[in-house]
Amino acid sequence: MDTISTDVVIIGAGGAGLRAAIALAETDPTLRIALISKVYPMRSHTCAAEGGAAGVIKSDDSFDLHFDDTVGGGDWLSDQDCVEYFIHEAPKELLQLEHWGCPWNREADGSVAVRPFGGMKKKRTWFAADKSGFHILHTLFQTSLQFPSIIRYDEYYALDLLVDDGRCQGVTALEMRSGELRQFHAKSVIIAGGGAGRMFPFSTNGAIKTGDGMAMAYRAGAPLKDMEFVQYHPTGLPNTGSLLTEACRGEGGILVNKNGRRFLQDYGMGPETPVGKPQLKTMELGPRDRVSQSIWHEIQKGNAVSTPWGECVLLDMRHLGEKYIDERLPLVRELCASYLQVDIVKDPVPIRPVVHYMMGGISTNTKAATPIPGLFAAGECACVSLNGANRLGSNSLVELLVFGRRAALSAIEHMQGLPAANTAALNARAEQTQVRIRELFSRTGGTESMSGLRKEMMDTMEKNAGIYRTEEGLQEGVSKIHELRQRYGKVILTDKSNVFNTDLFQMLELGSMLDCAEAVIVGALARKESRGAHQRLDYVDRDDKKFLCHTMVHYQGLDVPRVDYLDVVITKSPPGVRDYSGDHK
Amino acid sequence: MSRNPLVRPVPPTSWFFRHPRYLRYMSREITCIFIGAYCVLLVVGLQRLAAGPVAWESFLLGLRSADSIVFHILALAAAVYHAATWFNATHKAMPVQIGEDFVPPNVISGAHYVVWVVLSVAVLFLAGVF
Amino acid sequence: MTQLKQIRVQLEVLRYNPDTDTEAHFQHYDLTCPEEWVVLDALNKVKADIDPTLNFRWSCHMAVCGSCGMMINGEPKLSCHSFVRDYEGTVIRVEPLAHFPIERDLVTAPDDFMEKLKRVKPYIIRKDKKPISEGEYKQTPAQLMKFRQYSMCINCMLCYAACPEYGLTPDFIGPAALTMAHRYNQDSRDCGRAERQEVVATHEGVWECTFVGACSEVCPAHVDPASALQQMKITSSIDWIVEHLIPGGKSAGDTVSREKAGDIK
Numbered sequence: 001m002d003t004i005s006t007d008v009v010i011i012g013a014g015g016a017g018l019r020a021a022i023a024l025a026e027t028d029p030t031l032r033i034a035l036i037s038k039v040y041p042m043r044s045h046t047c048a049a050e051g052g053a054a055g056v057i058k059s060d061d062s063f064d065l066h067f068d069d070t071v072g073g074g075d076w077l078s079d080q081d082c083v084e085y086f087i088h089e090a091p092k093e094l095l096q097l098e099h100w101g102c103p104w105n106r107e108a109d110g111s112v113a114v115r116p117f118g119g120m121k122k123k124r125t126w127f128a129a130d131k132s133g134f135h136i137l138h139t140l141f142q143t144s145l146q147f148p149s150i151i152r153y154d155e156y157y158a159l160d161l162l163v164d165d166g167r168c169q170g171v172t173a174l175e176m177r178s179g180e181l182r183q184f185h186a187k188s189v190i191i192a193g194g195g196a197g198r199m200f201p202f203s204t205n206g207a208i209k210t211g212d213g214m215a216m217a218y219r220a221g222a223p224l225k226d227m228e229f230v231q232y233h234p235t236g237l238p239n240t241g242s243l244l245t246e247a248c249r250g251e252g253g254i255l256v257n258k259n260g261r262r263f264l265q266d267y268g269m270g271p272e273t274p275v276g277k278p279q280l281k282t283m284e285l286g287p288r289d290r291v292s293q294s295i296w297h298e299i300q301k302g303n304a305v306s307t308p309w310g311e312c313v314l315l316d317m318r319h320l321g322e323k324y325i326d327e328r329l330p331l332v333r334e335l336c337a338s339y340l341q342v343d344i345v346k347d348p349v350p351i352r353p354v355v356h357y358m359m360g361g362i363s364t365n366t367k368a369a370t371p372i373p374g375l376f377a378a379g380e381c382a383c384v385s386l387n388g389a390n391r392l393g394s395n396s397l398v399e400l401l402v403f404g405r406r407a408a409l410s411a412i413e414h415m416q417g418l419p420a421a422n423t424a425a426l427n428a429r430a431e432q433t434q435v436r437i438r439e440l441f442s443r444t445g446g447t448e449s450m451s452g453l454r455k456e457m458m459d460t461m462e463k464n465a466g467i468y469r470t471e472e473g474l475q476e477g478v479s480k481i482h483e484l485r486q487r488y489g490k491v492i493l494t495d496k497s498n499v500f501n502t503d504l505f506q507m508l509e510l511g512s513m514l515d516c517a518e519a520v521i522v523g524a525l526a527r528k529e530s531r532g533a534h535q536r537l538d539y540v541d542r543d544d545k546k547f548l549c550h551t552m553v554h555y556q557g558l559d560v561p562r563v564d565y566l567d568v569v570i571t572k573s574p575p576g577v578r579d580y581s582g583d584h585k
Numbered sequence: 586m587s588r589n590p591l592v593r594p595v596p597p598t599s600w601f602f603r604h605p606r607y608l609r610y611m612s613r614e615i616t617c618i619f620i621g622a623y624c625v626l627l628v629v630g631l632q633r634l635a636a637g638p639v640a641w642e643s644f645l646l647g648l649r650s651a652d653s654i655v656f657h658i659l660a661l662a663a664a665v666y667h668a669a670t671w672f673n674a675t676h677k678a679m680p681v682q683i684g685e686d687f688v689p690p691n692v693i694s695g696a697h698y699v700v701w702v703v704l705s706v707a708v709l710f711l712a713g714v715f
Numbered sequence: 716m717t718q719l720k721q722i723r724v725q726l727e728v729l730r731y732n733p734d735t736d737t738e739a740h741f742q743h744y745d746l747t748c749p750e751e752w753v754v755l756d757a758l759n760k761v762k763a764d765i766d767p768t769l770n771f772r773w774s775c776h777m778a779v780c781g782s783c784g785m786m787i788n789g790e791p792k793l794s795c796h797s798f799v800r801d802y803e804g805t806v807i808r809v810e811p812l813a814h815f816p817i818e819r820d821l822v823t824a825p826d827d828f829m830e831k832l833k834r835v836k837p838y839i840i841r842k843d844k845k846p847i848s849e850g851e852y853k854q855t856p857a858q859l860m861k862f863r864q865y866s867m868c869i870n871c872m873l874c875y876a877a878c879p880e881y882g883l884t885p886d887f888i889g890p891a892a893l894t895m896a897h898r899y900n901q902d903s904r905d906c907g908r909a910e911r912q913e914v915v916a917t918h919e920g921v922w923e924c925t926f927v928g929a930c931s932e933v934c935p936a937h938v939d940p941a942s943a944l945q946q947m948k949i950t951s952s953i954d955w956i957v958e959h960l961i962p963g964g965k966s967a968g969d970t971v972s973r974e975k976a977g978d979i980k
Contacts, residue, residue, distance in 0.1 A: 106856050451763035610927045674945070
């Protein structure tokens with residue numbers, strides 16, 4: 001097995017991984033940086049983010065307001081020291097991207113334009129039409145090309161962290177095009193592997209979002225935090241699950257039921273505001289958890305439109321007019337036209353809530369450090385506890401940048417004065433990966449089909465861990481996922497080739513998703529309250545006495561994971577009432 | 586076993602049969618032959634003119650032959666086709682931005698056609714056609 | 716709404732496994748699926764239910780990540796944006812992107828494109844960097860519109876598969892990479908045109924392009940690379956004229972860069 005010795009390994013080359021790589025290269029040009037990704041950087045799922053990125057820039061806005069929106073939006077499960085750090089770094093990072101060439105939309109005077117977004121008291125979302133994530137990703141990728149110290153390992157599938165002497169010192173990875181296993185030895189390791197939304201059948205997430213980074217850290221002993229908080233985006237295309245950005249509503253689109261009646265005012269987000277004049281932080285500009293839950297209730301009431309893909313409500317943008325739609329929401333128009341054959345200029349489009357984002361992830365602190373020394377994490381795979389129980393739209397693109405950079409700085413701090421690596425011990429750990437992969441290839445006589453198992457997992461997650469959850473459903477889900485994890489050991493590979501064997505990668509991805517799925521559902525069962533995106537029909541209220549704390553799920557091999565809790569950091573905002581009514585002061 | 590990437594070479598003399606758009610491209614390029622040949626004819630005409638009235642008369646006689654007329658029709662068709670493909674593409678090479686908006690492609694192409702017609706009429710006028 | 720109409724889809728997919736094959740061959744798959752499906756959905760069904768050894772790349776399923784470019788009936792397309800209803804009643808022939816080496820099945824090696832993209836320096840180059848604390852570089856909506864279209868490239872490489880020049884002359888830097896150079900040249904914040912001209916105003920660069928125009932016809936992001944390349948030919952010609960025919964003329968690339976830097980202070 002070839003060994004690649006380097007200073008820092010970054011796993012994942014999306015927004016967070018690229019930002020970390022650039023920060024490393026800029027801070028110390030002598031550092032050797034290995035950037036590993038299972039896809040070419042431009043394919044990373046950051047590219048699918050549409051709406052924009054939040055940062056205080058305009059004179060009518062303030063850090064305190066961004067703080068309050070984020071903490072309240074997160075139903076007080078955000079760590080407030082983390083939010084404090086984040087809101088101050090956010091505008092700097094967005095300006096940095098501007099200096100690197102990101103094509104942000106502009107005001108007439110040439111300054112950066114901002115748009116309204118859900119749950120935000122002020123307009124503070126920087127945007128590049130409705131392809132903000134795409135432009136952020138490509139700006140970062142293209143900028144990274146000027147640094148010779150960033151060595152990319154594109155289409156390398158990272159497998160296992162090399163932990164020795166109590167600290168993380170590298171990773172094993174398969175070169176996908178040759179099937180050869182490599183080990184990377186490094187002083188610091190940063191995971192930026194993205195979310196795990198593909199464990200659900202109906203998701204905005206791309207095929208690559210299978211929680212590999214989360215599962216890798218989890219197996220190595222880092223706890224997964226707050227995994228039960230899974231964000232449903234209110235407006236997904238009902239057939240493909242493609243995202244219709246929150247900017248649809250930010251720009252003035254409205255949600256109506258089958259009778260053409262707006263309904264969010266019935267769920268604490270009223271009174272109704274005039275059509276085409278969106279008011280911040282109320283009605284259609286409520287937070288995602290509340291809006292998705294309202295749609296669920298509206299469907300329960302029988303007010304939904306029936307479609308071949310299930311019960312939907314309608315997103316109406318007709319009053320915005322063709323010119324404005326083409327300027328601000330061209331991708332949305334194109335997506336609806338091609339995948340649903342609906343022209344949003346002429347007709348309302350049916351939508352339904354769709355799994356979008358994992359608030360939970362690898363437990364990290366404000367320095368992006370995991371409990372394992374030498375291991376750092378940033379982006380959706382991490383839970384630094386910025387987003388709490390519900391992420392506000394347009395905070396995650398900034399999170400990538402702020403904590404991608406922070407992870408890089410922490411990685412450099414960690415390197416100082418490290419003892420020499422025990423290469424023999426690392427080699428021995430890497431050998432264990434080799435054995436694991438060989439076993440997959442040599443396994444015979446299995447009766448399980450991979451696609452069958454994957455479908456069972458997805459169906460279980462949708463049925464038992466969806467928008468609304470119950471004790472009974474979660475109990476059933478826990479045992480089902482536990483059973484699937486046992487059966488996973490009996491799946492056999494159909495394809496035994498070495499070169500670009502996607503059968504193998506799908507199998508490994510399924511393993512990652514099952515690990516993450518178990519953490520989601522075990523955490524959800526244990527949290528006997530309703531908070532943010534975690535809603536229990538049997539515990540309908542928030543319970544700050546018992547559950548103002550982070551769920552920490554610890555890997556226990558094939559056994560059911562262990563759950564314990566960590567206090568939420570409250571600095572200045574005690575838990576209060578989330579008020580999204582328009583008439584509040 | 587491991588990598589052994591397969592390269593499928595492009596057939597150097599028949600690639601343009603692979604897609605209608607390549608045939609369209611080749612037909613555009615082939616028009617150059619007629620335009621080139623016409624240029625040669627003009628040079629020959631000048632040379633004949635310099636050689637004296639007898640040579641010039643026999644050159645003019647040659648132009649009136651059936652072969653020559655067929656050639657001129659083909660060359661004219663080729664020139665028109667070439668010019669049209671060229672004008673239709675001008676908006677790509679020379680976009681005109683006014684404020685935030687770009688002048689629509691058909692306006693830019695249309696302006697070229699207008700100039701073309703005006704110049705052609707002028708040339709015909711100078712040649713004494715009117 | 717009623718149930719979705721189901722249609723029969725016949726796929727003919729080019730297969731190649733370097734472990735066992737010396738040549739590529741077509742394999743036939745027959746399936747039934749809703750008519751709203753895209754070719755990628757059909758391939759995924761094949762992989763899940765019929766043949767797990769079939770290999771292809773994909774991710775976003777919304778035509779933005781650029782992973783799933785393939786030749787579909789000889790046309791470079793994103794398979795996530797090619798609807799089976801458009802091919803009803805015919806066999807859909809699916810091949811890997813033309814002009815790139817085939818690693819396996821529908822998976823090609825994009826190394827050449829990646830290297831060329833890097834060569835054109837697709838990032839902001841400035842002589843003077845202003846600190847973040849001084850805020851953004853001002854850029855009017857009109858200045859943004861000047862290059863925005865060219866910033867939409869998703870690097871799917873369909874234009875390379877469509878470009879016969881690239882197929883015949885692999886040294887050609889090609890449509891997407893050259894367009895990216897143009898995107899930065901047109902950006903009011905950039906001063907790097909002179910540097911980029913050394914790479915792009917060459918025989919491997921824009922002058923290899925004969926304006927077939929296929930790149931723009933197949934571009935799924937409406938970037939129109941052909942227009943970028945023709946504009947670069949014009950600026951390259953003007954550079955040459957200024958440098959060689961005007962007494963005391965300096966490289967126009969330099970002049971332009973300096974003007975821009977002054978422009979935006």
